[in-house]
Amino acid sequence: MSKVFHRTAKSLPVAVKGEGVWITDRAGRKYLDASSGGVGLTCLGFRHPRVVEAITRQASTLPFIHSSLFTTDPLEELADELVTNAPPGLEKAFFVSGGSEAIEAALMIAKQCAVVRGELRRNHVISRHKSFHGGTIATLGVGDFRVRKKLFEGFLPDTIKVSAPYEYREMRSGETDQMYGERLAKELEAAIGDAGPETILAFIAETVSGGGVGALSSPPGYFKRVREICDRHGIFLILDEVYCGLGRTGKLHACEAEGIVPDILVVAKGLAAGFAPIGAVLTKGRIHEEIKSFGGGFTHSGHTLSCVAALVVQRTVREEGLVENAEVQGNLLRRLLEERFGNHRYTGDIRGRGMMQAIEFVSDRNTKEPFDPEKGLAAKISQACLNEGLICWAMNGVVDGYRGDHVMLAPAFIVRPEEVHDIVDRLERGLDKALERV
Numbered sequence: 001m002s003k004v005f006h007r008t009a010k011s012l013p014v015a016v017k018g019e020g021v022w023i024t025d026r027a028g029r030k031y032l033d034a035s036s037g038g039v040g041l042t043c044l045g046f047r048h049p050r051v052v053e054a055i056t057r058q059a060s061t062l063p064f065i066h067s068s069l070f071t072t073d074p075l076e077e078l079a080d081e082l083v084t085n086a087p088p089g090l091e092k093a094f095f096v097s098g099g100s101e102a103i104e105a106a107l108m109i110a111k112q113c114a115v116v117r118g119e120l121r122r123n124h125v126i127s128r129h130k131s132f133h134g135g136t137i138a139t140l141g142v143g144d145f146r147v148r149k150k151l152f153e154g155f156l157p158d159t160i161k162v163s164a165p166y167e168y169r170e171m172r173s174g175e176t177d178q179m180y181g182e183r184l185a186k187e188l189e190a191a192i193g194d195a196g197p198e199t200i201l202a203f204i205a206e207t208v209s210g211g212g213v214g215a216l217s218s219p220p221g222y223f224k225r226v227r228e229i230c231d232r233h234g235i236f237l238i239l240d241e242v243y244c245g246l247g248r249t250g251k252l253h254a255c256e257a258e259g260i261v262p263d264i265l266v267v268a269k270g271l272a273a274g275f276a277p278i279g280a281v282l283t284k285g286r287i288h289e290e291i292k293s294f295g296g297g298f299t300h301s302g303h304t305l306s307c308v309a310a311l312v313v314q315r316t317v318r319e320e321g322l323v324e325n326a327e328v329q330g331n332l333l334r335r336l337l338e339e340r341f342g343n344h345r346y347t348g349d350i351r352g353r354g355m356m357q358a359i360e361f362v363s364d365r366n367t368k369e370p371f372d373p374e375k376g377l378a379a380k381i382s383q384a385c386l387n388e389g390l391i392c393w394a395m396n397g398v399v400d401g402y403r404g405d406h407v408m409l410a411p412a413f414i415v416r417p418e419e420v421h422d423i424v425d426r427l428e429r430g431l432d433k434a435l436e437r438v
């Protein structure tokens with residue numbers, strides 16, 4: 001009997017080995033991983049020799065020293081690597097252990113800066129429906145993961161919520177995507193006006209939403225308007241690229257495609273690609289000039305071994321052209337998904353960018369009626385695909401927190417074209433089995 005306080009009640013296979021995009025369990029069964037370790041992390045696959053060698057070397061010299069006592073070459077070089085390749089104006093990097101800590105640090109840095117400016121009333125955060133920003137008390141409160149939030153009702157801090165972009169269901173007939181983007185921006189502006197601009201600290205959004213709702217991106221022009229609104233009211237724009245950042249969308253930073261630079265950019269998953277836990281907060285140089293140093297922080301901030309892992313991962317991604325490969329293989333994946341599932345009777349929407357693609361399922365394509373959540377379609381898809389030796393991430397809740405099932409595909413950037421074909425073949429067999437049972 002396991003002594004682990006597992007996060008699921010179902011019994012799990014025991015993973016023993018990974019190689020490329022393949023995982024082997026203790027029974028010797030091989031799985032093709034179309035999810036980068038489940039949640040969009042392992043963009044170099046499971047055993048990249050260059051990273052393994054660098055981690056091994058660092059572990060035998062200096063695995064850790066607290067970042068308030070010493071700086072280290074890996075820490076300095078990683079900050080240099082990230083800032084050099086960051087959107088212009090993002091000039092400093094603070095390191096933590098993962099995405100949630102990074103979001104908390106981003107909010108705290110914004111608040112510390114507002115206090116230095118004497119703007120003490122800026123205590124509200126505006127975030128979007130359908131968002132996920134982490135699993136800690138604060139970040140769960142900032143996001144909109146309703147099933148999980150219900151478990152902690154009354155205990156979480158809250159934010160002002162505005163609509164997320166969701167063209168498939170919420171763009172009105174006769175509306176262009178520009179008009180839709182403008183409507184969403186106006187909603188943000190109205191929310192700021194209602195609360196009082198002087199009380200708003202930050203607006204936080206995922207540039208492209210992650211696995212929880214299946215790769216929702218914003219209409220063209222939306223983020224430019226958001227940038228302009230935040231600037232006008234002195235509100236920090238924080239972009240959460242924990243999932244979609246560092247190459248996942250086929251651009252190093254997803255916000256490049258939007259033509260804007262946030263005040264604070266948060267990255268994590270692809271940073272060390274699962275070789276070590278780490279996240280980073282990139283801030284405008286001006287923020288650093290104002291607050292000089294961050295008053296928060298954690299024991300593992302700037303962890304030496306994690307920094308080495310992240311440094312080598314980022315150099316490898318850059319030197320091996322893997323962002324470009326994410327775009328090329330992502331386009332192939334998208335084309336195959338459209339060919340294979342575009343006319344499927346239960347396909348509602350196929351969407352995404354680069355190496356994050358999703359299919360949303362509906363019980364009726366004309367009415368867009370989602371499946372009854374009681375049918376548990378998402379769980380059936382995950383299991384049926386696993387039975388086909390395919391790991392993918394299926395969830396429900398995109399419509400209203402409970403209804404609406406989708407499957408997310410987010411393979412590693414090193415995936416080969418024949419593996420992309422294999423993913424789609426296995427997905428088709430899994431979906432056929434899951435959908436015949438609903």
Ligand SMILES: Cc1ncc(COP(=O)(O)O)c(C=O)c1O
Binds near residue numbers: 210
């Ligand atoms: C967009 C987004 N933000 C924040 C987080 C939280 O990151 P972590 O689980 O590393 O704390 C996640 C994790 O899935 C995420 O997808």
